[in-house]
Every structure is written in structure tokens, then in C-alpha cells.
Amino acid sequence: xLKNKTILITGSSSGIGAATARLAKxxxxxxxxxxxxxxxxxxxxxxxxxxxxxxxxxADKEAVDKAVQDILVKVGKIDxxxxxxxxxxxxxxxxxxxxxxxxxxxVNVLGTTxxxxxxxxxxxxxxxxxxxxxxxxxxxxSTSGRPVYSASKxxxxxxxxxxxxxxxxxxxVNAVAPGFTETPIAKVWDEEVWRQLxxxxxxxxxxxxxxxxxxxxxxxxxxxxxxxxxxxxxxxxSISGK
Numbered sequence: 001x002l003k004n005k006t007i008l009i010t011g012s013s014s015g016i017g018a019a020t021a022r023l024a025k026x027x028x029x030x031x032x033x034x035x036x037x038x039x040x041x042x043x044x045x046x047x048x049x050x051x052x053x054x055x056x057x058x059a060d061k062e063a064v065d066k067a068v069q070d071i072l073v074k075v076g077k078i079d080x081x082x083x084x085x086x087x088x089x090x091x092x093x094x095x096x097x098x099x100x101x102x103x104x105x106x107v108n109v110l111g112t113t114x115x116x117x118x119x120x121x122x123x124x125x126x127x128x129x130x131x132x133x134x135x136x137x138x139x140x141x142s143t144s145g146r147p148v149y150s151a152s153k154x155x156x157x158x159x160x161x162x163x164x165x166x167x168x169x170x171x172x173v174n175a176v177a178p179g180f181t182e183t184p185i186a187k188v189w190d191e192e193v194w195r196q197l198x199x200x201x202x203x204x205x206x207x208x209x210x211x212x213x214x215x216x217x218x219x220x221x222x223x224x225x226x227x228x229x230x231x232x233x234x235x236x237x238s239i240s241g242k
Contacts, residue, residue, distance in 0.1 A: 001220050003028035008071070008078050010034045010058060010115055011085030013042045015183035016134065019208035020082055020215050025049050027216060032071060032078070034085065058085045058111030068118035080130045080219045081119050083112040083156075088149045088185065100148050108152035109159065116163065120171065129171035130219045133160050137179045137234045153177075157230045164228030172227040174218040179234025181206040201236025 007024050011017040013035040021031040033053035035042035046053040054071050056063035072078065087107045091100050112133055123129025139157040142150035157175055164173040180186075180197035182205045197205050214233045217223055232238060 001027040001222065002080075002216065005079040005219075006030045006032065006075055006077055007080035007082065007219065008032040008034065008054075008068075008115075008119070009082040009084055010111070011083075013039065013045060015084075015185075016178065016181060016208045016211050016215075017082070017084035018045065020084060020212040021045075021049060021051075023209060023212045023216055024219075025051070027220075029080070030075070032075065034067075036085075058114060059106035061110075061114045061117075064111075064114040065118050068115070072122060077122065077126055078119050079123075079126075079128060080132070081115060082215055082219065083115055083131070083133045084215075085111050086134060088146070090146060091148060093147045096148050101151075104148045104152050105155070108149075109155045112156055112159065120167065123171050124167070127170055129167070131163065131171060131173040132215050132218045133157075133173070133175040134215075135160070135175040135177040135230050137177050137232060137238050139175075139177050139230060140232070140238065160230060161228045168227055172218075172223070174223065174226055174228070175230040176211060176214050176218065177230050177232045177234070178211045179206060179232070179237045181208060181211055183208060197237065199237065199240050200234060201240050204235065206233065206235060 007029045009017050009021050012021045012033045021033055024031045031051045033046050035055045036057055038055045042053055054067040056067040089100055133156050135157045136153035138150035139153040160173055160175040211233055
């Protein structure tokens, strides 16, 4: 499905990003991992997959540009970019601070922007590119206690459509909007969150690999007539009506 494709996945040391990297390797792609720091987890994962990795703060444009240029010297091209790096905070609107808003938007929106800006020019040069951003079901409807995160993911969804318009037909840009997914952040979910997620039509939490399947479908030529779309993968949670 992805044979001979090189795919860079941000935030791929754990969670959805890691699942996407592992599955991309199974589908014949050459993954490039990314983490914020040069951690042992990132090194070990890269060793496991037998692939290259980069590390930088996605919010730091200069660091992103340098990391991307350095890895391009090694691998020659990047066909696919998956923007999986992201953070979430729980803070009610009146309790949220400027620092909350700035930090979340720096990672979730600017981080996506920085990697796209660094990689799109060589995609244009190669006359081929696929970008998949990670939005959220909260891109469509926020929830109490997460206005900052929800607003940032709504921005990612809008950015996806904007880029799709600007870079068509050479580069297809889509997004996946996951529902509740069992990533490391699930460890801090309270009983209310677990009650909520069980109201989905499928009645369970998603596994990271299930989200990765949707991401890699959009990254592949099987989705050759799709661009500017945000695909909801939430087990029917958003339409359950419960």
C-alpha cells in the first residue's frame, strides 16, 4: 500500500504516532520518527523499526527547518507527512490563561504549520505529496473543560482545508479526527470519561492502530480522489445521541 514511500510522522515516540509508524513499516513504507527530545524511547523505537529519526520542538520553527533539511540530506525525499504531535490540557474557559492558549496553539497549530512549511517545497519539487493532520472529534463540537484544546483542533481542521485548496492538485491534504483512543493520556481519564466513551455506537475505546489505519489510508494512493477532508474515526460516538 505504501511501498517505496518515505513517511515522516511527528510525535511518533508513543500513542497514535507510534502506531502509525509501525503500521507504515508493515505496509512497505520507510518511516522517519520524530520526538521532542533525543530520548531513549525514541532511539529504541527507531532501532526496532530500523529507521531514521529526528528530534525537535515542533513549536520552534528554526529547529524544525534544520531537522527537516538534515534528514532530507540522508533520505532524499519525504513523500508523506503525518502531523501527530499534539498536547491537550483540561481547563475551563474562565480558568484558562494566556499561557494555556499560547502553549497549546504553539504545538497543535504552529507545530503542524512548521512541518508543512518545511516539507511542502520539496513535495512540490517532486510533484507529489500527501499530508495527513490529526484533528479531533472536538474540532466539530467542544466539550466542557476543554475549550483550548477544542479550539486548536478546530484550527487544524480549517488549516487542512486551506492547504488542500492552495496546494492542489500536486499535494493532497486531509485530516483524521479521532474519538477516544487508548493512548498514554488514557491513564489519567476519570470515570466520567470512561462513561462517555462507552456511549459510542461501538461501545468501546479505539486502539491506536485503528486510527493509524485511517491515517495511512488517507496517506496512500487509495485515497487518490480525496483532499481537504476531515474524516471522523470515533466508533459512532458523535452520532450516538446517547
